[in-house]
Amino acid sequence: MFVPFENLSEEAKVWIYPSSRKFHQPEIPELEKKIEDFITDWKSDDESFKASYQLKYNRFIVFSAEGDKPFTNADIDLQVAFIIQLQEGYKVELLDKMNVCFKQGEYVQYKDLKDFKKLVKNKAVNEKSIVFDNLITSKSEFKYYWEVPITESWYKRFL
Structure with a gap:
């Protein structure tokens, strides 16, 4: 379930994806909609699951999530697949940790x-x-x- 970022506990898991460039103002509403849609669908079968995001400096996509069930490799794979779609759609690099x-x-x-x-x-x-x-x-x-x-x-x- 999508919730406001501030409603998640301090122990909520966080993933940060830095963009190789700043997202441009015209891109942001569509980007935010895509992220909210992903979060709404992600683990939708888990009633205890809560998640949110922040777009910091128009450059960092920050996911945060928590729930009673632990995150599985399949859950993370879904998130990474979504990030890859964003990379391709916006022509940015989001996964390079170096x-x-x-x-x-x-x-x-x-x-x-x-x-x-x-x-x-x-x-x-x-x-x-x-x-x-x-x-x-x-x-x-x-x-x-x-x-x-x-x-x-x-x-x-x-x-």
């Missing part, structure tokens, strides 16, 4: 790890830079540890 998302001023940047390391070496990214940890797994972690200074993330090893 990229780094970080802020430069008010803008969110998306770079592959090799280019990110060069930016650190050249001091274009420093200890005050904000990075996004897209590997977090709970709503609580998302709330407190997703968007942090590089010194509070695993990326600090590159400083």
Whole structure:
């Protein structure tokens, strides 16, 4: 069942899909409708299942879900298949975990790890830079540890 994001518990599972580009304003209503439709159909046979999403910075698709039954590989496969459809439909990359998302001023940047390391070496990214940890797994972690200074993330090893 689709619910508002804030109605999910802090322990709810989270999956974050960073986009290789910002979604454009004309794309967003259709994208949000597709995501809500997917969530409504996803695990619809499980009465305890609740799920939601957020579209952060018009760039990150954040799913969150919880229920009495554990998530199966088939449940995750459905989500990944949906994400692949979005990639193809919007001509974006959403599944590449070897990229780094970080802020430069008010803008969110998306770079592959090799280019990110060069930016650190050249001091274009420093200890005050904000990075996004897209590997977090709970709503609580998302709330407190997703968007942090590089010194509070695993990326600090590159400083």
